[in-house]
Amino acid sequence: MAEVDVRKGMPSVTLxxxxxxxxxxxxxxxxxxxxxxxxxxxxxxxxxxxxxxxRKSPRTRPAGPGHAxxxxxxxxxxxxxxxxxxxxxxxxxxxxxxxSVLLVNGSMRSDQTxxxxxxxxxxxxxxxxxxxxxxxxxDVELLDLSRLxxxxxxxxxxxxxxxxxxxxxxxxxxxxxxxHAMGQVxxxxxxxxxxxxxxxxxxxxxxxxxxxxxSGLKAMIDRLVCADGGNPDPTSTSGKDAAxxxxxxxxxxxxxxxxxxxxxxxxxxxxxxxxxxLRRILVDWLKDMGxxxxxxxxxxxxxxxxxxxxxxxxAALDRDTALQEETRNAARALVEAVKLLRRxxxxxxxxxxxxVRPK
Numbered sequence: 001m002a003e004v005d006v007r008k009g010m011p012s013v014t015l016x017x018x019x020x021x022x023x024x025x026x027x028x029x030x031x032x033x034x035x036x037x038x039x040x041x042x043x044x045x046x047x048x049x050x051x052x053x054x055r056k057s058p059r060t061r062p063a064g065p066g067h068a069x070x071x072x073x074x075x076x077x078x079x080x081x082x083x084x085x086x087x088x089x090x091x092x093x094x095x096x097x098x099x100s101v102l103l104v105n106g107s108m109r110s111d112q113t114x115x116x117x118x119x120x121x122x123x124x125x126x127x128x129x130x131x132x133x134x135x136x137x138x139d140v141e142l143l144d145l146s147r148l149x150x151x152x153x154x155x156x157x158x159x160x161x162x163x164x165x166x167x168x169x170x171x172x173x174x175x176x177x178x179x180h181a182m183g184q185v186x187x188x189x190x191x192x193x194x195x196x197x198x199x200x201x202x203x204x205x206x207x208x209x210x211x212x213x214x215s216g217l218k219a220m221i222d223r224l225v226c227a228d229g230g231n232p233d234p235t236s237t238s239g240k241d242a243a244x245x246x247x248x249x250x251x252x253x254x255x256x257x258x259x260x261x262x263x264x265x266x267x268x269x270x271x272x273x274x275x276x277x278l279r280r281i282l283v284d285w286l287k288d289m290g291x292x293x294x295x296x297x298x299x300x301x302x303x304x305x306x307x308x309x310x311x312x313x314x315a316a317l318d319r320d321t322a323l324q325e326e327t328r329n330a331a332r333a334l335v336e337a338v339k340l341l342r343r344x345x346x347x348x349x350x351x352x353x354x355x356v357r358p359k
Contacts, residue, residue: 004246006165017048024183047183056179069235078234081173081190088198099338100139101132102199105146106206106217113150120304120317122146124267124327125205131331138335141195145216153186159222162245163229167253167359168237169245172230174223189223196227201263201294201338202286203331208270208278221285228289229255229359255358260290263337263346265298265330269323271313275301292348294337297329 015023021044028040050058057075064070091097107121125142132140147154157177163170177187196202206217213221231237237245264286268279279301283293293299302323305316317323340346 002250004243004250006242006246015051017052020044020048020051051181051183053181055181058180063235067233067235069238072235072238074234075175077178077190078171078173078175081193082232084190084194085173085197088194092198092200098137098139099135099201099335099342100141100199101201101203101334101338102195103128103132103140103142104202104204104206104217105142105144106204106214108146108149108209108214108216109207110146110150112146117314119146119207120269120313121205121207123314123317124269124324127324127327128203128205128267128331131328132335135335138338141199143192143195145214145220148188148216148219154188155184155186156188156192156216156219156223157184158219159225162240163225165242166245166249167229167255168231168248169240169242170226170230171234171237172226172232172256172258174226174230175234175239189220192220192223193227196224196259199262200341201265201334202291203265203267203334204282205267205327206269206278206282208268208274211274211277213278213281224259224289227258229253230258232256232258257290261292261341261348263292263294263334263341265294265334265337266300267327267330268301269304270301271303271305271310272307275303292337292341292346294330294333297326298333298337300326300330302326 024044024047025040033040049055057077059076060073061076061079062070063072063074063079067074092100103125105119105122105125107119109115109117109119109121111118122144125144129140129142132138148156159174160176162176173193174189177189178185204217206214209215212218231245231248236248266279266282266286268275268282270278279299283299287293302320304320304323305313308316337346
């Protein structure tokens, strides 16, 4: 086995109390907070103590049976998310549960914030949702990522790339957040992980932003890396012990695919460039996680008002009845794929093959 080598060498990012206080106070910039200055100062003192002593997870409990180290103190919040995932998995696999689809709006644009106008993605999402609603006994859950930009306290914190140190260091679900010492709280992924697990099919509708996925969608994609090979037992690495994680990986890691076998459809739209590239990126990503395409009609990239003014793009979508119908077909294809999946008839010719290079 190769020698475990954990590399160091980046500069310190530790703040002193003055800088920490300055940054916290930005939350209270509104002059209305002046009358509670004493209370703010006390809050800063308590928050500084948590930061200075690195109280990432201030509430813990012993992991208990079923873990590599039953006595290890696990974050209560992580344990609650893990339990929600297990319930979702049980429901998803139950023959008695309804077929379910997770419908994702990937656009950050919303009429509830600065743009002042609904996104074309959301309009296409509504077309898909109506298509799903026409199916009897079908559950549809909407994940509207535009809420990251329009709703108070919605966050998807950035992936820290633990997997690039060693796959077992990337926990399923992610244990990097919340980090109370750093003020990295309200992590929406704690709710999003069970949404993905509960679904039999996933449909993503998104625009192209500068040749790539919108920032919120990309943040979710990065944070779903733990679904593809992630470690469901943080006690096996004593939390975030890089050396232990490297040892585990070098002993032979199984790379469990926690979302494999579900089916998907993709609708990507743009106005000038990048739609085909993003569609391919999303399809490759989902297939790499072991999800199965719902077919050619379920992998769609199109342009709305090609090189026309942004100001008339909704009118262009009004006229593009073909795209509207293609979106319905992408949803219909997913419905049929989910039905086949539920009957055990969704054919995956390579399902029994040994993966030569799992990663």
